[in-house]
Amino acid sequence: MTAGKLEPLDPVIHSQVRLAVLSILVSVENADFNYLKKATEATDGNLSTHLTKLEESGYVGVAKSFRGKKPVTTCSITGKGRSAFARYVKALESYLPPGR
């Protein structure tokens, strides 16, 4: 049994990889591509595609730099992404029975 009104879910976040990425980024200042790949267990190409979608929606900022001679892609959540994530979690709660 769920609460009366079911909130609509943001289609940009409604994917396991993108939700996992935002869940990480919401609690940190930034995280690099390799960390996100390891944590989400996604492949390079898959993660890249999802990050592009999040970046295009303005939820995530992606910066490319060098650590010594090694290229590093660093991701961080934007204010818009943070608000969208909060709305998504609130919407998820509407699918749960009251008080859970």
Place this chain on the structure above:
Amino acid sequence: MDERNPEMDERQAREEIRLIQTMVEKTRQTTAESGTLFVFWGVICALALIGSYILGFLKLYRWEWANWAGLTIFGWIVTIVYSIRKGRRESVRTYTQTAARHLYFGCGLGFLLVGLLFPAAGVYSHEAIPVLISAVSGILFFVLGGIFAWPFLRGIGLAWWAGAIGLSFFSTEIRIPVYTGLFIALFLVPAFVLRLKFRRERMPS
């Protein structure tokens, strides 16, 4: 991980909430405070205190400043090299880590100023060093306790301030031994507790 069906039910909602919790927990384990530099500085200060005792016993008082300056400079070099290398390896950075890093640097500089440079410049007597170092230690632990939301460290900060007030009432001869006791109880013990906490947090729950 694939795209999900846009239709959502209670079971899927629970799965997604569990996924959020798992990711947050993984990140928390990765970014737990190691306490390595705390332990390192505890050892440096302990060595400097032992050095002071030996020099005092040998009545070589004029070398005490060199003892503290040498170990402090060594400590700073190791800290800077360690921080740069750690920064290069760091794959994820939290706001907490950034705040703590600034606090460590600020208090480290504070220790350098009140413990070495100001007394050397004759701003005040060497006798005031333990009192002022204790006051800066209070700031370090109290703010760190706030950043990590850990009341234990806030309590240590308050104890350092109480110690600073207490030290000001002791004569010079017993101020250093009392300060050494304070240092063991309020710096070395919390440093090792922090290290144990880090090792526990690194373990998957």
